[in-house]
Amino acid sequence: MCGLVGIFDTRSRRDIDRALLERMNERQFHRGPDEGGLHLEPGVGLGHRRLSIIDLSSGQQPLFNEDQTVVVVYNGEIYNFGGLAEELKALGHTFRTHCDTEVIVHAWEEWGEDCVNRFRGMFAFALWDRNREQLFLARDRLGIKPLYYSLLPNGELVFGSELKAMKEHPQLSRTIDEHAVEDYFALGYVPEPRSIYRDTYKLRPGHTLLLNRGDAKLVQKAYWDVPFAMLGTPMSLEQAEAELVERMREAVDIRLIAEVSLGAFLSGGVDSSSVVAMMAQVSPDPVNTCSIAFGEAEYNEAEYAAAVAEKFGCNHHVGRVDPDDHSLIDLLAGLYDEPFADSSAMPTYRVCELAKRDVTVVLSGDGGDENLAGYRRYGQHLDDLATKAKMPAAMRSLLGAVGSLYPDTPSLPRALQRRQGLISMGQDPVASFFDINAVIKQDLRHRLFSDSFKRRLHGYDAVEVFREHAKAAPTDDPLSLAQYLDLKTYLPGDILTKVDRASMAHALEVRVPLLDHKLVEWISGLPVDLKRRNGEGKYLLKKSMERYLPHDILYRPKKGFAVPLAQWFRGPLRQRLQNALNSDVLHGAGVFDRRGLQRLFEEHDRGQRDWSTPLWSILMFEAFLQAEAA
Known part of the structure; x- marks a missing residue:
């Protein structure tokens, strides 16, 4: 596995700052400690850190085609590279190595943008074609390998496997994206295509990005989606x-x-x-x-x-x-x-x-x-839908309205703590499944967020992430749709x-x-x-x-790969959590209402509620802000 970085001047052939490119590349040293390489030519700079897996002696990157007009930096593995290499050799291409990387440059020469459809594996790569004056970025179908990019005010496109490499560029905006913050506190991660920074994005899984020299237009295309098309032949x-x-x-x-x-x-x-x-x-x-x-x-x-x-x-x-x-x-x-x-x-x-x-x-x-x-939440979602199907729409709407007014009081007997279930009755299937996934439910987010931050959101709600994907889903089966939404959000964004x-x-x-x-x-x-x-x-x-x-x-029942957060926050991490909830850097971000955070902490500390997941989300956000300020 490896790390890649690059700078591409969309406007001209200005020289790329070699020292800057080298710093960017070295920030990803951990991704490829075996070797590092750079390629620079007017208006283009590519960097690579290599973890040697296949063809240890001759798979160095950046890697070129025969006449040095096509060059690639790549992170991943193409498992069918042997068969592709034989096919490309039969078409007249000459190979100098035995590694999967070289397949990419020759596949580009032969099939252009469609080359990605030939690759079976996990990958993120950047390819420069000098003759066509095109930069081509691609990410694998499921989003196993990461790729960030940002078009800067000076016309440079900067990209990399990790944000830390791109942050070396002095013109990269470090302005926090409020919508990404809302997404994060709803889901526990920032989902594609957003990053935490405004104007910096993740290339979506199963997508490519093409740029032509002299044109700052980013042409992004989807080349694959999970089909959910029923198999033609029934089977036992x-x-x-x-x-x-x-x-x-x-x-x-x-x-x-x-x-x-x-x-x-x-x-x-x-x-x-x-x-x-x-x-x-x-x-x-x-x-x-x-x-x-x-x-x-x-x-x-x-x-x-x-x-x-x-x-x-x-x-x-x-x-x-x-x-x-x-x-x-x-x-x-x-x-x-x-x-x-x-x-x-x-x-x-x-x-x-x-x-x-x-x-x-x-x-x-x-x-x-x-x-x-396999997730338990699929069963919960299907049970919710079955319950709703037995009720008239008007009754569901009424119950949802009652839920929004229902007191959220931990002192109530457990049998009377029905707020979230009532709210769910008034939700459509996409919103209902989103709520099951949410690490902080919508009403709690609204109680924790400051008035000024809610105004800055301009009505945006993270459920729109799921709605966007649901519109493009190739299935309307309730279980398949839930799986599709997870494959598009939780899988690449979290797992x-x-x-x-x-x-x-x-x-x-x-x-x-x-x-x-x-x-x-x-x-x-x-x-x-x-x-x-x-x-x-x-x-x-x-x-x-x-x-x-x-x-x-x-x-046997699934246990999961979890840690005892609830106990930590009432024991060894109690002081650390208090310090974070009261830190200047957290409140300087203007996201939270102080009283709301204090109430959350006290209810958890007294054992009235298990707020460990929301509190962990806030603690990790504060840790991110501290790292930013350092």
Whole structure:
């Protein structure tokens, strides 16, 4: 895995500041500690940091075509590069290396913008074609690899794998985007295409960006979407099980190409255990696995991971996380560059740290919940919709109105604390599913935000993120639509961002076979009752894995990769939280009402409410602001 940066002058051929480009590149040293390279020509500067995985001796970047007129910097892996190279050689192209990077420049020469449709893998790249005077940026279909960009007032387009690299450019605006702040406090992350900074964006997954010299117009195109198109040929459950296993095995197999040590994350859950089971089927050597053990049984799945590792004869490594290991708070603020409120980033960082001791590449089980409807929230959403369907629209609207007026008082008996359920009755399906996902519900955000910040939002609500995607969704099935929304928001914005930054901090490459786009396409076309049946999520995956994995691995309750925030905020992090809630930098941002924050803290501290998730979101926002001010 690697990091890329670049500066492109859209207006002229002014010389690019080499020292600036070098500083930008070195800010991503952690993404590629093996080698670094720059390419500069009039109006164009490209930088690259390399983590060597394939063709260790000759895969240096920036990498050129035969006559040096096309150059690329690239982050990722193209797993079908061998077949593509043979096809391109037959068409007359000459290869100097055996790495997947070189396929990109020749594929561009042969197929232009359509080259991305030929690539199977995870990638973000920037390519400069001197003859066409075009800069071409692309990001993989699911958003596994990151790519930020910003068009600056001086006409330069600056881009990079991480915001920290772009922040080296003195003209990059550091003005906070109020809409991004609203999105963050609703979802716990800043969703694509926004970044926390106004005028800086993430290239959307499955999109390309084309610029022509002399034209500052950014031409962005979608080249892929999750189809959710029903499969043409009906199949029995047994046939679906067999095909899923074969497709998973193939997706795993092509991700075992590496010239460095390779292993897998193993949490003991269904997804990671299934990936390890497939690795054991196709690997001639014992699989290297690693997992994290927690001090508290509520979060600990180490015994299940150990059972799977023993079954398949894995070389298993376990790291232990102290239940009071909250030392990473300030580090995470710098690692993610934006506010990021998924507290599982801490154990994710630790498991990446553990893995790097033994391997350079790991396979993970990320994507199974989104693909095969594994999240509990899908069941909650479908139950809500079923309840609403039994009521007349007028009654639902009335209940929603009552909910908005209902007292939000923690002293009420639990049976009378029905505010959120009543509000949900008045919501449409997209708003209802958004509310299930929200880390801070809309009414609580409005109570916490200052009047001045609410005015600056001009009525904007983060639910619009989901509404935009819902309009483009290729399905109206309630379960499929919920999956689609997660694949467009939570997966790239939270899960994949968390893993990319945590792994790259340790120069560790993570591959995700369950997000192979061919597998995702096929699963999306399955009947919904093969994904979720009788309240059981990931139904088909579990059935297909029964011949490989123990019953209690497949059908036990999911624990998740969580940390004991509620206890921390009433114990070892209590003072740290108080300091953050009262800090000058937090209140200088003008986002919060002081009394609202104090009330939130007191209710949690007294045990009246568990406000740990909202409080963590605020703590991480304050840590981001402190890092900005440093």
